[in-house]
Amino acid sequence: xxxxxxxxxxxxxxxxxxxxxxxxxxxxxxxxxxxxxxxxxxxxxxxxxxxxxxxxxxxxxxxxxxxxxxxxxxxxxxxxxxxxxxxxxxxxxxxxxxxxxxxxxxxx
Amino acid sequence: xxxxxxxxxxxxxxxxxxxxxxxxxxxxxxxxxxxxxxxxxxxxxxxxxxxxxxxxxxxxxxxxxxxxxxxxxxxxxxxxxxxxxxxxxxxxxxxxxxxxxxxxxxxxxxxxxxxxxxxxxxxxxxxxxxxxxxxxxxxxxxxxxxxxxxxxxxxxxxxxxxxxxxxxxxxxxxxxxxxxxxxxxxxxxxxxxxxxxxxxxxxxxxxxxxxxxxxxxxxxxxxxxxxxxxxxxxxxxxxxxxxxxxxxxxxxxxxxxxxxxxxxxxxxxxxxxxxxxxxxxxxxxxxxxxxxxxxxxxxxxxxxxxxxxxxxxxxxxxxxxxxxxxxxxxxxxxxxxxxxxxxxxxxxxxxxxxxxxxxxxxxxxxxxxxxxxxxxxxxxxxxxxxxxxxxxxxxxxxxxxxxxxxxxxxxxxxxxxxxxxxxxxxxxxxxxxxxxxxxxxxxxxxxxxxxxxxxxxxxxxxxxxxxxxxxxxxxxxxxxxxxxxxxxxxxxxxxxxxxxxxxxxxxxxxxxxxxxxxxxxxxxxxxxxxxxxxxxxxxxxxxxxxxxxxxxxxxxxxxxxxxxxxxxxxxxxxxxxxxxxxxxxxxxxxxxxxxxxxxxxxxxxxxxxxxxxxxxxxxxxxxxxxxxxxxxxxxxxxxxxxxxxxxxxxxxxxxxxxxxxxxxxxxxxxxxxxxxxxxxxxxxxxxxxxxxxxxxxxxxxxxxxxxxxxxxxxxxxxxxxxxxxxxxxxxxxxxxxxxxxxxxxxxxxxxxxxxxxxxxxxxxxxxxxxxxxxxxxxxxxxxxxxxxxxxxxxxxxxxxxxxxxxxxxxxxxxxxxxxxxxxxxxxxxxxxxxxxxxxxxxxxxxxxxxxxxxxxxxxxxxxxxxxxxxxxx
Numbered sequence: 001x002x003x004x005x006x007x008x009x010x011x012x013x014x015x016x017x018x019x020x021x022x023x024x025x026x027x028x029x030x031x032x033x034x035x036x037x038x039x040x041x042x043x044x045x046x047x048x049x050x051x052x053x054x055x056x057x058x059x060x061x062x063x064x065x066x067x068x069x070x071x072x073x074x075x076x077x078x079x080x081x082x083x084x085x086x087x088x089x090x091x092x093x094x095x096x097x098x099x100x101x102x103x104x105x106x107x108x
Numbered sequence: 109x110x111x112x113x114x115x116x117x118x119x120x121x122x123x124x125x126x127x128x129x130x131x132x133x134x135x136x137x138x139x140x141x142x143x144x145x146x147x148x149x150x151x152x153x154x155x156x157x158x159x160x161x162x163x164x165x166x167x168x169x170x171x172x173x174x175x176x177x178x179x180x181x182x183x184x185x186x187x188x189x190x191x192x193x194x195x196x197x198x199x200x201x202x203x204x205x206x207x208x209x210x211x212x213x214x215x216x217x218x219x220x221x222x223x224x225x226x227x228x229x230x231x232x233x234x235x236x237x238x239x240x241x242x243x244x245x246x247x248x249x250x251x252x253x254x255x256x257x258x259x260x261x262x263x264x265x266x267x268x269x270x271x272x273x274x275x276x277x278x279x280x281x282x283x284x285x286x287x288x289x290x291x292x293x294x295x296x297x298x299x300x301x302x303x304x305x306x307x308x309x310x311x312x313x314x315x316x317x318x319x320x321x322x323x324x325x326x327x328x329x330x331x332x333x334x335x336x337x338x339x340x341x342x343x344x345x346x347x348x349x350x351x352x353x354x355x356x357x358x359x360x361x362x363x364x365x366x367x368x369x370x371x372x373x374x375x376x377x378x379x380x381x382x383x384x385x386x387x388x389x390x391x392x393x394x395x396x397x398x399x400x401x402x403x404x405x406x407x408x409x410x411x412x413x414x415x416x417x418x419x420x421x422x423x424x425x426x427x428x429x430x431x432x433x434x435x436x437x438x439x440x441x442x443x444x445x446x447x448x449x450x451x452x453x454x455x456x457x458x459x460x461x462x463x464x465x466x467x468x469x470x471x472x473x474x475x476x477x478x479x480x481x482x483x484x485x486x487x488x489x490x491x492x493x494x495x496x497x498x499x500x501x502x503x504x505x506x507x508x509x510x511x512x513x514x515x516x517x518x519x520x521x522x523x524x525x526x527x528x529x530x531x532x533x534x535x536x537x538x539x540x541x542x543x544x545x546x547x548x549x550x551x552x553x554x555x556x557x558x559x560x561x562x563x564x565x566x567x568x569x570x571x572x573x574x575x576x577x578x579x580x581x582x583x584x585x586x587x588x589x590x591x592x593x594x595x596x597x598x599x600x601x602x603x604x605x606x607x608x609x610x611x612x613x614x615x616x617x618x619x620x621x622x623x624x625x626x627x628x629x630x631x632x633x634x635x636x637x638x639x640x641x642x643x644x645x646x647x648x649x650x651x652x653x654x655x656x657x658x659x660x661x662x663x664x665x666x667x668x669x670x671x672x673x674x675x676x677x678x679x680x681x682x683x684x685x686x687x688x689x690x691x692x693x694x695x696x697x698x699x700x701x702x703x704x705x706x707x708x709x710x711x712x713x714x715x716x717x718x719x720x721x722x723x724x725x726x727x728x729x730x731x732x733x734x735x736x737x738x739x740x741x742x743x744x745x746x747x748x749x750x751x752x753x754x755x756x757x758x759x760x761x762x763x764x765x766x767x768x769x770x771x772x773x774x775x776x777x778x779x780x781x782x783x784x785x786x787x788x789x790x791x792x793x794x795x796x797x798x799x800x801x802x803x804x805x806x807x808x809x810x811x812x813x814x815x816x817x818x819x820x821x822x823x824x825x826x827x828x829x830x831x832x833x834x835x836x837x838x839x840x841x842x843x844x845x846x847x848x849x850x851x852x853x854x855x856x857x858x859x860x861x862x863x864x865x866x867x868x869x870x871x872x873x874x875x876x877x878x879x880x881x882x883x884x885x886x887x888x889x890x891x892x893x894x895x896x897x898x899x900x901x902x903x904x905x906x907x908x909x910x911x912x913x914x915x916x917x918x919x920x921x922x923x924x925x926x927x928x929x930x931x932x933x934x935x936x937x938x939x940x941x942x943x944x945x946x947x948x949x950x951x952x953x954x955x956x957x958x959x960x961x962x963x964x965x966x967x968x969x970x971x972x973x974x975x976x977x978x979x980x981x
Contacts, residue, residue: 023135023138023139024135024136024138024139024142025139025142025143028139040163040166040167040170041136041139041140041143041163041167042128042136042163042166042167042168042169042170043166043167043170045128045129045132045135045136045167045170046170046173048132049129049131049132052131052132059135065142067141067142067145067146068138068139068141068142068145069116069137069138069141069145071134071135071137071138071141072138073135073138074134074135074138
């Protein structure tokens, strides 16, 4: 079983949520929506590159677009393996939180 | 419009392309472009630019983290491998590191020395515009250079040519080695007394610690002393305004200067204003010289206007002089020598301001040695690395199959070289700091590693090691990385063996270099021995000379002489104005049937020729029986007689000062004697008599004794009786003559050491190579032994190969060394013939040393029980 790092998880979940409209710019906006933080482009691509290498996402290129300086958009899409890994990661999270009630948390 | 140009600025694209990982570069760049375009359209170009650069800065860490992480992992792996290999193969590592660190240390030392030599006089702020006037006289087609000029020359030139901003004249007579300086009741004899125009402080950079630069030397009887001297004479009290007496002339101290740096071509301790020479008490030092065009005794320095051309200027000098004297001047010219050339390019100048000038040739010689040592160490490294290639073939194969690219392998091997080098650099640094004082004392120089050049030294070492590392590492790296993994892993190919010829070539080069160095050292040594043992035309053994510094000595000479001669061990006592090996003055003479010219001449007395052990070839010595001898008699040497074209010199006329009314006559010819070093041919010299009770510079004593110490003690005693309080100084004639070869002696010692080191380094290499080759042939030796070979034949077999190589190196080295040594010997007018023996000896030494390094391995191999060698198949 593979556990994802927090950044990888965030990136993967953003891609999933974007439902096929996930490429660099939109992923970055999505992450801003979730975390409230403006990640640098570099900070997004490091985990993106890793999850791609682990074959958790695959890429699809669009036609070249003038607003991207003549480059294509590179869309990211979660692979089945990616989904599986996300679920496993969630399971680990959940089991980690078992037994720690919100009440106890507040008492601290 | 091209969409790419429409978007991101080019430079940012270029920069991003460098830092972004190849695999995501395309899409990340697209993102940059898209957001950039969006911001530009909404908020304007300016904020888009700001956003872009902020983004790039913020992205750098994350983009780089990835690649650093991975290459870091590989680097760590390379490093581990390198260290493991170093540890596993202790002998090779030892040889490589020793060789490299020795050669690095040598190179750094030599570079420091060269840097020091080339940097002479560089500390003067205006160094680039300072020139020295050199006189060129053409005598019978040969150019004679002299640094001494008449005092009125420089001011006269300066008046005429606006290019000359300032003029400095310096007076530092070579005929006075030490000056009597007293303060209150203390008297010292000091070197380093210079007289100079006040402008010296303006032209040169000699910062004052105390006193004002503008008027420090303004007054005729003022002087500047160095901090060192201030300490010596006044301790902690303030020296300003104190009065020192120099040869009895009261001189006020108006400034304290920093000690003159060791890389200054003249180093004063006392700087007296030139005007002081007008004082009548200096009459016997500098009589009527300041306005005299005929007295060539001053060193003239010019500060030229920024941008003025010295070459253009010096062309105008001669016409100007001709106008000044209203006559045609032939066989004479002036030349402007740049200040930074004074130290290294004044070798053949007579009457120079200093006798510590070096020669650019030494800089070349040492650079060559440094280069040679580096080459030898590089060759060692290359040879050992490629020879062991076979052992590492498997590693290369495995790495390649696992996916290493050739570039990565090259990186790895270069990396290994660099690791090795860094260890070597550290050791070299320790070696340098240990060796520097030794080298300084050997070379008689004063350079050191200090805070000023520490950075330079470190940089130098790093630079040298990087160059060395890539030079030595690049070949093995290229070579090792070409292996075909399949072949290697099948165990088919031992590529190392293929390169035997290349390695042999390198070994031959290495030994050729070492042998050349050995020959040069041996030849240099025999030339030096020759210089010291050659018959100089006088007997330099058993002669003591006492420099005369005092009028008292001159007045009391006869009684001193009488007193000394009471001692049966003292054979003779003589006076003279100069001595062989000291500066000898030139005076104008007109020989009968020849032309007037300044010629070397010495004042001597009746006893000089017997005391020096010179031989009269023709005629007679000066005699007390002829009262006219004092005024009118001359003794010349054979060279003079030859030059004047006289068959029989005795009775020929010789006019001093070209005055035909003089009754001068030659009464004798003395056999040629070397009054200069053997670098120079014996030139004509004229001896004439010292008038009674006139000034002279040396008192020379011929002795014959079994107990030198006793005798010296005796002489000292009578000296002190006659001259209470005056220090007793003396020198032995033979030691004094040998000092003429100090520079060569130092060169010999230092290059001897470097030669030795280069031989050691190349032997280390051969030792390593031999041990490797023997190891490879263990099985072959085993089989040979089983088949009946005895140990001796196996030793022969193993040594034969290296012997052949060394013989080949000899054949290459001999002509090269012959040429180089001949070139060096050209410096000497009297020199040895290179003997075949020197070459054979060098060759023999090289073979012996090689066999010594090889033999250990081969004997060890030949004694192995063949069963051990063969059982592990």
